[in-house]
Amino acid sequence: MTASLGHADRAAPFRSYTAGLLLPGARKSVEPMAARVEPGRVQAAHQSLHHFVAKADWSDDALLAAVRTHVLPIIEQRGPIRGWIIDDTGIPKKGTHSVGVARQYCGQLGKQDNCQVAVTLSLAADHASLPVAHRLYLPQPWADDLARRAKAGVPDDVAFQTKPQIALAQIRAAIEAGVPTATVLTDAGYGVDTAFRDGITQLGLAYVVGIQTSTSLWPPGAEPLPPKPWSGRGRPASLIRRDPEHTPVPAKALAMSLPKRAWRRVTWREGSNTTLAGRFAAVRVRPANRDYNRPTPRPEEWLLVEWPKGEPEPTKYWLSTLSPTTTRRAMVDQAKLRWRIERDYQDLKQELGLGHYEGRGWRGFHHHATLCIATYGFLIAERGAFPPSDGFWPPSLKAPALPDDYRPRGAPDPA
Structure with missing residues (x-):
């Protein structure tokens, strides 16, 4: 992987930084890692690692491509x-100066709060997954603030993009790089965006995406009314239409109206304690969002709905462009593969310190994330050398002892 960094003198700090991410410790920011990696020369190591992550002009894309080239063949040895x-x-995050920080929804906290948000693309097999793209979402107030952009080092060509737009760009780049293609999987935060779903289809990929209960759909066998017949005057009408007696319905209402025979129990994988199974219905529908601006109805897709036993109503909804011949079990298996991203985030944050970077700049934020992903890829590759086992992760590593007189910056003088 070091060959992708551009200069030979970056190999040593690269190895030190990734070693620091691997070693145990409560914080994986630069100074604590420098103290663990080189306890005899903490200040010099701190300067070297800080320059490498915050200042050095190496390419995140090049290193991520090297990680992908090294790790994907190992993952694919056990399955596609x-x-x-x-x-x-x-x-x-606290404060207002870290690049991209704003009050927005934070999944880690489960609520709106001050945070940075990054959009990621991961490639998933049944047994492992690897993030291959990681990009900071820059809220519009940040994107429009030239002074804050300059101070944080945001590149001039970075304009405001929504999260689905960033995601589509990542998908497009992965296709151009020749990454093995597969079905795109998202939660409802992306699945409700019609332009995002259309973009995936235009790129030639199928999807299984979460949607909200309020998403409007044409029920099985129904579709919009054809354009009005031409009256003989003016231009002929070209847009499909609705009327008060002929309208789409919310996904929840459609699911609740399905007969009992539409629901089947489906098992999708073995969990840590029990077999994971639930009740699902799958029907062919047409998405209806703003279709009155179209000359033809949208193509049919699958609506997949989960209704756990004991719940008063269905809890999860997906739209999918998988083949009409796809079995219900195959569709459920595909939708539930999204659990792997939660494992990625858990390991990247809890084991490798993805959220511990304390710098404020654009370059440092992305360099730190790329180095965390490189370290994660290394561990996936190491794990691939062992027979399948639940006991390999996390690695049991020991940090070297700190010198007796070591004190972090800002600590009070013992005297």
């Missing part, structure tokens, strides 16, 4: 890539 998982992850 089955899903491209789009998601975003929040990193809680």
